[in-house]
Amino acid sequence: MSILEQINFLKSIHPFDKLTKSQLEYFSDNLDIVYLKKDEIIQDFSQEPQNLYFIIKGIVQEKNEEKEVLSFYSTLEFFDSVSLIENFSKNRFVTKEETICYSLPREIFIKVLHENPTLESFFFQSISQKLNGNIHHEKNKELANLMIAKVKDARVHEALILPFETTIFEAVTKLKEAKVPTLLLEDENKEIHIVTDSDFREKVILNRMDFDESVGKISNSGLKYVNENDFLFNAQLLMTKHGLKRLVVKNNDEKIVGILDQISLSSFFATHTFSVSNEITRANNVEELKVASQALLKIIKSLYAKGVKVSFISKLINQLNRKVMDKLFNMLAPKELIGNSALIVMGSEGRGEQILKTDQDNALIISNDCTISKEDLENFTRLYTETLVDFGFPRCEGNIMLSNPYWCRTQKEFKDLIYNWINKPEKDSYMNLAIFYDAICASGNRKLLDELKQHLFNVCSDSKSFYMHFAKIVMDFDVPLGFFDGFVFDSKNKEHQHELDIKRGGIFIVVQGIRALSLEHKLMRANTLKRIKELTDKKVFTTEFSEELTEAFNYLCTLKLKSNIEKLDSGQVIDNYIDPDTLTTMEKDLLKDSFKIVNKLKKKLENHYKLNYV
Structure with a gap:
């Protein structure tokens, strides 16, 4: 390129359009062209970066x-200004395909950076946003990216550990000296217990306890631990799952180093996740629970807008959804069902991959010796389904809901049903089996479901014929990518002629x-994703293909969520279609790459199960 073309190239990239004429010429005089092969590492961990890179053509991953x-x-x-300013690279930059870049020496960039106040303001503002998490949505300055933020990055209170037999008076005195709100106790068996400020108020003062009694009498056990190097988002998931306000923090040597509480953790969030979780816990009636559940959409939108990965969002929302369903079940269920049944959620909800509220896919497993009457059971299942509809969970079009007697059975009846699905298959048998295999227990006796899944494994045994027919359904779904990497549209679908069904053409093939x-x-x-990891551990997939498949699946789910949020905001009905013309060039290329990986999986399945012969 000529100097003029280089100047125009730089001017097309914000904030370099704010350079003066002489600064643009200075940059252009010092640009070099770099040609890079696919999978070439440009900049590695812990390196002192040498250049700022502007991409002319290609894709680079961080x-x-x-x-x-x-x-x-x-x-x-361009990338990576943060590394250049800090003179340290904390991430790796590698080409996804053949790439051509301009490289600008670090000293040139730093010199002009300090000479141009607008440029300096832009980059230092960006750095303050990115230091803890590579945030790419600048409008949300208050959130550090939770994929990167670690537990130790939050405010972890000092751990004050005293003997179990310490008196109440001595314990309060020590707490005041240490200026911490929580006390840990170690008993003679080296077990750790916890005492909080509310324990002193509610157990000591209200019960008029003697201050010379052992503080261990008011302590609580069953603590949950988190490593200081674990992701902060995982700590939130753990708190949400168990309804906790505090986690005990350990280092890599398993030594207790502090306590992470809700207040410290919530400073990393702007989504009121904990308040919603607490509202669900505190709900005293169905109406209060409904109000709490309706806040989930706001959380989804906020986390997505702030760049949090879809897999993390789905984990969190899945935990909250299950909490709502468990609470509702215990509010509405007749006493005969409590402890004698398992409410299960299936399909995408069971896999923990449903984010926005879609059709209900649930069932009820009843213990064989449960004494509930048929009338009471029907009244409850109908009420439960209708209440979920009122909460915003639509009815399942296929009627896969516990209000349908087909999906409300005793454990013995389910065993017979599973046997028939496998050995006497009818039209929907494999679909029902697939949905059931994805089930998790949302409330009640989980053992009932675990025993049914073990029964499922036993009935399947090692029948190659069954697995061939079960896997064959993926061959009925075509990846919408042509021979020359062009998108293929369904000309018969008049309503979505220029759109792609991203679920049918990608997500479902991976899932099935x-x-x-x-x-x-x-x-x-x-x-x-957890299944992919376990299959990789069993050497079914290579590590490289596992990473590709995980990346492709996450990307397809991200595009689907992005599209559905946009449709919700504009008052449209959410579906599985996306218009590739609304995507950037990079997004289109990534979508094509994802479809290629899906095709690769499809080919592996075809070879493994000899699907051409089924």
Whole structure:
């Protein structure tokens, strides 16, 4: 390129359009063109970066040390200003395909940066947003990216550990001296217990306890622990799952180093996640529970807008949804069902991959010796389904709900049903089996479901014929990608002629393919990504293909969520269709790459199960 073309190139990239004429010429005089092969590492962990890169053509991935992809950079984008300013690279930058870049020496960039106040303001403002998490949505300055933020990045209170037999008076005195709100106690068996300020108020003062009694009498056990290097988001999931306000923090040597509480953790959030979780816990009636459940959409939108990964969002929302369903079940269920049944959620809800509220897919397993009457059971299941509809969970079009007697049975009846699905298959048998295999227990006696899944594994045994027919359904779904990497549209679908069904053409193929392999290997996991990991551990997939498949699945789910949020905001009905013309060039390329990986999985399934012969 000529100097003029280089100047115009730089001016097309914000904030370099704010450079003066002489600064643009200075930059242009010092630009070099770099040609890079696919999978070439441009900049590695802990390196002192040498250049700022402007992409002319190609795609570059930014990955952390856990090999998670944090960002993509494509044509007319640059990287990595943060590393240049800090003179340290904390991530790896590697080409996704053959790439051509301009490189600008670090000293040139830093010199002009300090000479141009607008440029300096832009980059230092950006750095303050990105230091803890590579935030790419600048409008949300208050949130550090939770994929990167660790527990130790939050405010962890000092751990004050005293003997179990310490008196109440001595304990309060020590707490005041240490200026911490929580006390840990160690008993003679080296077990750790906890005492909070509310314990002193509610157990000591209100019960008029003697201050010379052992503080251990008011302590609580069953603590949950988290490593200081674990992701902060995982700490939130743990708190949400168990309804906790505090976690005990350990280091890599298993030594207790502090306590993480809700207040410290919530400073990393702007979504009121804990308040919603607490509202669900505190709900005293159905109306209060409904109000709490309706706040979930706001959380989804907020987390997505702030760049939090879809897999993390789905984990959190799945935990909250299950909490709502469990609470509702215990509010409405007749006493005969409590402890003698299992409310299960299936399909995408069971896999923990449903984010926005879609059709109900649930069932009720009843213990064989439960004494509930048929009339009471029917009244409850009908009421439960109608209440979920009122909460915003639509009826399942296929009537896969516990209000349908087909999905409300004793454990023995379910065993017979599973046997028939496998050995006497009818039209919907394999679909019902697939939905059931994805089930998790949302409330009640989980053992009832676990025993049914073990029964499922036993009935399947090692029947190659069954697995072949179970996996064959993926061959009925075509990946919408042509021979020359062009998108293929369904000309028969008049309503969505220029759109792609991203679920049918990508997500479902991955889900069903992984489901078939997981059933063959008798995995209890329901989540697709966790199944991929276990299959990789069993050497079914190579590590490289596992990473590709995980990345492709996450990307397809992200595009689907993005599209549905946009449709919700504009008052449209959410569906599985996306218009590729609304995507950027980089997004289109990534979608094509994802479809290629789906095709690769499809080919593996075809070879493994000899699907051409079924």
